[in-house]
Amino acid sequence: MSKIINLFIFSFLLLSCNTEETATQSSPPKVQVVSLDQQEVTLEKDFVGQVYGYNDIPIRTRVAGVLEKIAFQEGSYVNKGDLLYEVDPDLLLESLNAAKSDLARSQVNQDKAISDLNRIKPLAEINAVSQRDLDAAIAAKKSADEMVKAAQAKLSLAQIRLDYASIEAPVDGIIGKSMAGVGEFVGKNPNPVVLNTVSTIDSLRVEFFVTENDYLDWQNRDLSKDDKTIKVPLKLVLSNGEVFPHKGKINFINREVDNVTGTILVQALFPNPDRLVRPGQFARVRAAVQSIPDALLIPQRCINEVQGNYFAMRVDKESKVEQVPIQLGQDYRDYFIVQDGLSPGDKVIIAGLQRAKSGSKVQAESVEFTSQYKED
Incomplete structure (x- = not known):
């Protein structure tokens, strides 16, 4: 009799577990969704640049002779007219x-x-x-x-x-390392003729190259009165990734395109009142290239890529999931610009993508996407 009772209890418990598991399996998975909206965005592009002083003046000896005196501290700031060298x-x-x-x-x-x-x-x-x-x-x-x-x-x-024989500083600026020492014969090859360089670094010249297409886009932009990027100043991104606090502007575009590289030289000026940036540094010039008044943005985390095709998981009003093929434009910060496939107000899955299947229902929780991009 006791065996029958135990068998009955075991069957009841097993049935209860199966019922709970079935209920759990039939419950729609939970996901987080974001609602897409349109924003006005300014697209930027980086160009690799080389930094120069506003003036980089080589200090040459105009007479040959033995160098008798060095009257400055290497790496120091000198004023115009200061004595630098004396030749015998x-x-x-x-x-x-x-x-x-x-x-x-x-x-x-x-x-x-x-x-x-x-x-x-x-x-x-x-x-x-x-x-x-x-x-x-x-x-x-x-x-x-x-x-x-x-x-x-x-x-x-x-x-x-x-x-x-008395060589003076031609401009105010920072002087570099001397190419000759006291007692050396200078002023005649193979001996040093250029003894040093003085750089004015209160302002900087940054030279960079742009492609023919970028140049033409800029020229067409300048002809457009509606493009707001015309008045956007240039930014300088330093080698450590920091954005230089002072903005710059273009002051020179070369007369010709290099027929070998297909690029054209552009020069920009940046104020450098703290003399932080020095000639010779490599930096990236960040320029605004296009203004889009109604760009549809989607967080990059929402995108799936399969063999070069891009998809997003959209949730409709009935909480059903649909895998939507989309066409993407340029990336903007940690978003992509959607060119086709989605509309403003669509809800797309941002968290729980692995639990969502096309055609199935989900429990969607609306969240706000917080960009991790740091403003310059």
């Missing part, structure tokens, strides 16, 4: 002294020629000397005058060359 001036001083002697000799000859002309001229008026003697005196006077001018020019040139 001894040979230049000798040239200057020789030029002074030549000028003095020419002036003595000039004085003699003037004296001779003043003496001969009145004699020629009374025919005491021949006209030939007068002409010779006048010619000697003119020759002496020209010799003085030549000697003065030679003296000025010698003074200029002596001044070149």
Whole structure:
């Protein structure tokens, strides 16, 4: 009797478990959905750029000689007119002294020629000397005058060359590492001619290349009065991914397209008041390329890709799931722009995609998608 009772209890428990499992299996899976809406978006594109100082002035020695003095700290800020280098001036001083002697000799000859002309001229008026003697005196006077001018020019040139021995900063800026040390012969190949570089970095030049298509798109955009990206300034993205706080603008587009690479050189200016960015750095120039007033956005997490085809799981008013093929445009932050296949107000699954099957019902919970994109 007890065996019959135990068998009955076991059958009852087994039936109850099957009933609960069946109920659980028939319950629609829970998913989270987001509602699609349209927004005005500005599409951006990055271009790899090279940073230069607003001025990058090479410091050259114009005279050859032994470098006697370096008057600055490498890597420091220098002001226009500050002494940077001194080249041994001894040979230049000798040239200057020789030029002074030549000028003095020419002036003595000039004085003699003037004296001779003043003496001969009145004699020629009374025919005491021949006209030939007068002409010779006048010619000697003119020759002496020209010799003085030549000697003065030679003296000025010698003074200029002596001044070149003292090399001064041509602009305000940061000076780099010296290419020669005290005691080295400079100014004549193979010895250093360019001793250093001074860069003005309160503002920066950033050069980058754009393709022919990008260039044409920009030109067409500039002709459009409705495109709001025309007034959007450029951004500079540094190598660590940070966006430089100061905005820039294009100030130069090259005259020609490189027929090998199919690109054109563009230059932009960025203020750099803190002197954070230095010449030689690589950075990305981020430019607004298109403004879309009513873009339909879908979170990238909602998209399934199968062999290059894109799908989203849409939930209708009856909580049924439909796998919808869609056409995507450009990505925007952590969204895609939908070109075809979905409409504003559609609800698509963002969480629980693995539990949803096309044609089945789900328990949909509406949620708000929070973008992880950090505003610049």
